[in-house]
Each structure stands twice: as structure tokens, then as C-alpha cells.
Amino acid sequence: MSRVSMFSAPFLLGFDAFEERIDRMSKAADGYPPYNIERRLDAQGEETFTISIAVAGFAPSDLDVTVEDNQLLVRGRQKDDAAREFLHRGIAARQFQRSFLLADGMVVRDAELRNGMLMISVVRPKAEKIARRIEIRSA
Template sequence: MRSAFDFAPYRRSTIGFDRLFDLLENSSLAASGENYPPFDLIKLDENQYRIDLAVAGFKPGEIDITAQQNQLVVTGKKGEDGKAEFVHRGIANRSFERRFGLADHIKVASADLQDGLLSIALVREIPEAMKPRKIAIGGVQPQHDAIEAKAAETADA
């Protein structure tokens, strides 16, 4: 399914942004998807987030959390309870799969199931090489002057 907006001109003039355009094109599929189980996305601070999913009735062994490249997949498969005979069944007892797109450098820190609420802690871990750093200004000869001086030495020789 294609979105109403055509990203082809942008794909031609950018390099390395393919994943971004795929996410934008496929967002309409996610918006029309199923809304079970309901969830909250909470920003705790600048680098910490938490996803709370309402998974009442599920045990820890029935839930699987998988962190793939830039994607978090939470699946739940309910085991059969063959010994109970229901007169009415109003509590959702269906399997689910919920996918969350993760930004670069977002890692799953932990997961906890308590009182029917699955809490998944997420942390943004930016590598040292990508963090901003201060560059000291020293009394060193500018690089362009050093190149000119080296060129003059080789010309004299």
C-alpha cells in the first residue's frame, strides 16, 4: 500500500535515507492496524522512555519481547485453559503482536510484568564518537599555512 505522498523525487536526491522513506510510506499501514493491547509511551527524561502495555491475564512465559535492528516486537500467545467451562467470556484472551519503531541508539534496558501491566524501559545510548565535543583553540600553525610552507620547501629543493 502506498501513501498519498510520492517520495520518489526525494529518494533520487538523498543517500542513506531509504529506511526513513520506507517508514513514512508504511505509516499508513500501522495507523490502520489493530489497537490491541493498548499502550502508553512515557518520556521519563531526555534519554529514558517507558512503554506500558495492558496485558491483563498474560503470564511472563506467554509474552516474548524481541529487540531487532531499530524495532521492538512484543508478542503474546495465550495458553489454552482446557479445564474451565465458560458461560460468558468477556476478557480478551487473544494472541497479539505489537511493533514499535525505535530510533537509532535506543536500547531496551529492562522489562517487568506487574499487575497486568508490561513495562519496557528504553534508554538512548549515544556513542562517545557521536557526542558533541569541544575543540580547544591552540597556538598551532594553521593547517593551510603548513601546507603552503611544505609546498615551498619541495619547490626549492
């Protein structure tokens, strides 16, 4: 039995990969770590998105930011130090993976760790609208 979705409309061609990505991301919806997404427009119409992720306690070497198949992946892995003895442990050394689906043409500019916040800049350059005429051949 086939599944019907909003991407199965006959006029939406080639969007099946987006549906797979959205399904994959919805299954990975966890609340840790918390994050913000800000959007800014510059004078030329270029959009900049800043993703701020709260990663207090993580060193730059504990974090990994990659872009793969239009998906921004942020992973954090802390290692337990066996030499430390805790009398109380309220801050867990927790692993995480956050993923963000990027539209075509979006570029991850950079990532910066400052004051326990990982700030990732993503840019959508202003796209020029291109129209072209398609010649019709006769058989």
C-alpha cells in the same frame, strides 16, 4: 512507476530502510492492546522512554519482547485451557503483536510485568557531537 515520498529527497541518503519500516508499521496499526509512552530526561541529558502496555491476564511466559533491526517487537500468545468450562466468556484469549520503531543508538534496558502492565524501558544515551575534517584529494 516509482513512488515519491518524503525520503526520496536527494539530500536524504540512506533513509530508504526507514521508509520500509514505517510502511510495515503503519499496516500493523491495531488498537489492541492499549499502551502509553512516557519520556523522562535525567540531569546528564540521557532520555529514558517507558512503554507501558496493558496485558492483563498474560503471564510472563505468554509474552515475548525482542529487538530486531531497530524494531522493538512485543508479542502475546495465550493458550486456551480445554479443562475450563466457561458459562460466559467476556475476556478473550487474544494474541497480539505490537511494534515500535527505534532510532539508531537506542537501547532496550529491561522489561517488567507488574499489575497487568508490561513496562519496557528504552534509553537513548546522550550522543556526543563529533565533527571531523575530510581531506580532499586531487586527481
